């Protein structure tokens with residue numbers, strides 16, 4: 001259950017690793033010396049040579065970089081890990097500075113000579129160049145960009161620090177079985193999913209009541225972050241508050257508009273599920289603190305590491321034999337760390353190892369159904385990395401959020417299919433389906449409310465309104481009610497829910513939200529297609545995963561015969577959700 005990181009490097013000796021870092025920085029300096037100021041005169045062949053050189057550089061040092069980060073996430077208390085982590089961060093910052101000229105100079109070259117993008121010599125890098133070209137009209141001069149980085153560091157970036165410091169230093173008083181306890185934020189939110197309804201209610205009430213007491217602080221922060229963004233939109237000539245995010249996610253406004261319209265047209269489907277969940281919980285109506293709660297009759301099945309491994313690997317193998325082999329290889333090569341221990345990072349993620357054509361997964365395996373799902377999810381990312389690294393240049397593996405979750409969420413549905421087939425009792429089936437639908441509701445609908453909320457803040461500022469705490473809270477509840485209508489009872493203090501979302505305080509993370517909605521419906525639509533086409537669909541999914549970031553999401557969908565600008569595509573994803581809801585209703 002513990003991973004083997006030694007495969008990443010030639011030697012795990014700290015002095016040898018530091019030597020490699022030094023030569024990595026020196027090589028970056030050398031590249032800058034050779035090419036700075038020269039890119040503007042490149043022809044297609046020299047652009048190709050240069051991009052291949054940069055890719056070779058990335059591959060050469062990837063193992064060392066990854067080793068240092070992964071070692072630290074596996075044990076942040078180890079002195080060696082701390083030292084190497086700090087050293088690699090320092091080296092990477094230097095390398096980033098040395099390479100900062102590349103995108104700026106490529107941008108200048110492409111705006112001088114846009115036909116280069118279509119040059120067949122650069123075929124493999126075409127979409128990378130298209131993405132740079134799309135950013136060109138919004139780039140500022142090099143010294144202006146540097147100034148923005150400098151002013152953000154102590155300016156707009158500080159709001160995020162303030163918010164996270166607030167959350168990590170406050171304690172909240174809660175009464176558990178007659179005993180009063182002071183709990184930090186990270187602990188008290190654990191009670192949001194407690195089987196005890198009164199504890200769930202209390203935890204929500206206490207946290208949001210306290211956040212609301214500092215509404216003046218949160219409103220100031222939100223006003224500053226949004227105001228700064230609108231100012232930058234003017235400077236960078238973004239036509240819309242969402243443009244920066246659209247470019248970063250490699251999508252266009254039309255497709256997101258049709259996605260959000262599909263959500264609005266299907267709110268009743270989600271509300272229908274919430275009604276069914278209320279019935280399963282023996283409640284006339286759900287309260288907000290029931291949304292993520294487990295079903296009262298859910299069986300408490302334990303899944304050992306070996307059982308989980310078999311279920312997940314078989315789920316992939318039943319779909320595609322080779323995917324099953326890759327999933328199994330992640331275990332046999334010891335690329336998954338599941339053991340719970342002190343000093344290990346919480347949460348779960350998968351890091352691609354491109355030069356090794358594989359990946360590494362970290363999770364905290366607790367033998368619960370949710371942990372089996374997490375394993376399936378992360379192995380989906382790993383399979384994405386297996387296919388991508390075998391088919392693409394490293395530069396084409398910077399996959400945007402809309403597509404990055406394709407393998408992972410698809411894998412979760414494959415697991416669902418398998419577990420449902422094996423489920424013996426009605427309660428087991430209900431627990432599996434509720435798990436899937438809770439996640440779907442959260443990612444597709446709850447997150448959509450946040451998209452509406454964010455847009456309404458920019459609209460209000462542009463109409464000259466002053467956003468004080470109560471005004472922001474009103475925008476929040478209006479956006480929320482657009483999704484939930486009267487289907488859920490909300491504690492009054494939930495109007496302060498926006499205050500705890502870190503993304504709202506992050507600079508350059510405007511409209512972080514819709515990619516989650518996008519990914520959910522995209523994958524549900526793919527799964528529906530699989531059900532219609534059977535085995536013929538398998539190579540199509542492989543092509544999407546193998547494409548990495550070499551194609552825009554729009555083109556990936558087009559290859560399947562879909563137009564993501566049209567609501568019909570997104571509706572297909574919604575219809576798959578409806579099938580799961582119908583299945584749940586049939587068990588009742």
Ligand SMILES: [Zn+2]
Nearest residue numbers: 377381405408
């Ligand atoms: Zn993921």
